[in-house]
Amino acid sequence: MLKATLRSFLAHKGRLLLSALAVVLSVAFVAGSLIFSDTVTRTFDRLFASTSADVTVNPRKDFESSVPTGEVLTLPASLAQRVAAVDGVEDAHADASVDNLTVVDDRNKSVSPTSGAPTIATDWYLTDRSPVELTSGHVPRGDGEALLDADTADSKDVGIGDTLTVQAQPGSFKVRIVGIATFTTTNPGAALLFLDPKTAPTMLLGAPDRATSISVTAASGVSDAELKSRIAKQIGTTDYELETAAEQAESAAKQLGGFLDIIKYVMLGFAGIAVLVGVFLIVNTFSMLIAQRTRELGLLRALGADRRQVRRSVLTEAVLLGLVGSTLGLAAGIGLAAGLIQLMSAFGMNLSSADMVVGWATPVSSYAVGLGVTFVAAYLPARRAAVVSPMAALSDAEIAGVGRPLRVRAVVGAIVGALGAAALAGCATAGETSASASLLGLGVVLTLVATVIAGPLLVRPVIRVLGGAFPAIYGPVGMMSQRNALRNPRRTGATAAALMVGLALVGGMSVASASMTKSFDQQIDRTLGADFVVQNDNFVPFPGELTDKVRATDGVGLVVRQRFVPVAVRFPDGKRLETTAAGYDARLDDVANVAYAQGDTAAALADGHLAMSADYAKDHDVRVGTVLPVEFPDGGRTELTVAALTDQDSAEGFGTQGGIYFGIAVAEKYVPGGQDAALYVNTADGTSADTLRPALERTLAAYPQVKARDQADYKELIRNQIAVLLYLVYALLGLAIVIAVLGVVNTLALSVVERTREIGLLRAIGLSRRQLRRMIRLESVVIAVFGAVLGLGLGLVWGVCIHRVLALQGMEALAIPWGTIVLVVVGSALVGIVAALLPALRASRMNVLAAIAHE
16 A cells, blocks of 8 residues: 555656645745744844843833834933942943934935834944944044944945934034944844944933943953842932843843744745645645546455555655655745845845754744645545545546535535624624624634635536626637536635635735725825924934924924823723823814814813823723823823813824823923924915925925925825735735645646546547637636635625724725726636646647547
């Protein structure tokens, strides 16, 4: 049996390779994501461990904020002297390091990285732990000199002697590059600017006696943990946070982990799609191979092989396929990881392929995925193979399962579908976002499973409609192509399911993105009353000097500032909410249209008051007049009275969770170092928007990171951000289509072999080669369009339910992208044509007499 199994496997290696490609793709994404994330993690662990001070003293933060405010928390520079006096301290240095700045060259071009990594300005203080070394020029002396890292200098064409403008929080200043510093470790992609230690605190922090942290070096024989304990006893931990080198490395790794998780989950998403679609391909391939080997399996049974041996033979073929696919996939994953490392280098994160990490978990996971996919996918065909009767050897081979009723599928599909429909109905009617999203996830899974199970039941009614015009247009060839697609509903359903999965995902996300775009457009139309919004491309705050320059621009009338403030609010029901509030100038009504359930803008922005969402207030027992304790990250505390409740739908964007905002005086008092995140600008009397725009652009020319946008520009900005999500979905679709094409090619190729005698007879009675190719192409097209119809129908249902989840967040507009849907259907027909090219060509080249004699 083992010898027969190996011969059978090698005899069908051409057909099985198509199935192996699905395994290769899924394993490659799993292996590539693990290798890449392990490599980056190991590289940065070494970087953080080698460059962190033995102990670092930082200002205490009561809580973290994910929204940048522009504020830099500082501590007294004199603290370094107190720390230096602690027993066991060899050296203590007051650091001045900030990343809330922009550096531009003499052409007003940003010198910041394009990858989104920060631009960091710091004082030049070289130790044996420094990540850079001076390689040309000299160290900075005085407030007009600076060093730049070599990678940034090369990528931005900056050399010694060039002048750069630093736009920092205290104000802009110019520096001349007097030296280049080269990384001695991995460059994380940041741009580094080094200033004279004596002037850096004043230039970056606005005060010569402030510092951002204290870096401490331990004396010989003193452990980091012991030194941290001694320093804590000396300075206390009420106002300061102390971290050892290991703790700093762990903290930095957690921050990097968010970036790595995004890449890992995206790649695992590709792997998941590849696995899911690959299962359909492998099931179909093994089902057809077994159907074609009915006589062979029957002969084995007649010669004495029992059911267990036959089942084991088929599963052994699957395991061999999994081993080959997993091995090739692991190799492809290593190549994919190397490609990602090179891509990161192109974006400024200089990783080395020589440092690639292939941990034990990578090959284990790769072979687990590859073998698991093929074994599970081949199990049902293996069971069917085991029940082939020895008598089948005495008759012509049949296509297994053609005539078997679909009653079991109908019952199971109906039950699972009903459960899925109930979950989606619950999603549409739920009143809370979390419950609605959970029901949506359950409904998506169940309805997808139900559609896969019940797909064969839909083959005959749907394909009769889709291929109904074929007989009239193409005559007998069209009729035969339609009937070929109807011949085996199970096979047609499984083939179409591979394409259906990808298109269902695209359909659902297209509806969601179109609805989000329309909702934001309507929201901007309703709420934005300003002629222009001055804002950073990445919504990062900008220096206050820019606000002053915008106000001084000819033609500018009203300017209303927006400033973000991290807050923690304690509600009457005991819940503590950490969120981001917004501060606004008094004339907010002149640049925005806010609908209030109670109160008004004047009350909301008055001193000691705040506004919040009426829905959120209701959920937490808050009313107008309720006094709420409010905390700020640096330990500031106050109490603010709720003076207005807003309609969440129209107030969206005036805060994050809770919709909290207040007068900008509160922001300036409790976050004094904060920067403006946006300026809402109206034209002065007698000035048109067309006249003001070029004036604003001239003002902002020296600030390349900031743009002035009108309503149309603002809408375009939102659309571009939503489009990023769609690009990912389209990439997933592309992968699904590649595997689906392989599935259609496999199905048609095996179908041609299966129908060899039939094709020979058709050719003998006059069917031309051209007509034969057309028949196979039409069969492929109708199968592909059938998958598209099922996928898009399912996706539209998902999309409508996703919209109901979005509606709970205020995005109530529903939009169906009909153009995209039509394009996808047409594209599916083209996919069918492409997939049929090789099988049709092979069929047309058959020798007629040999085909008729084929058994």
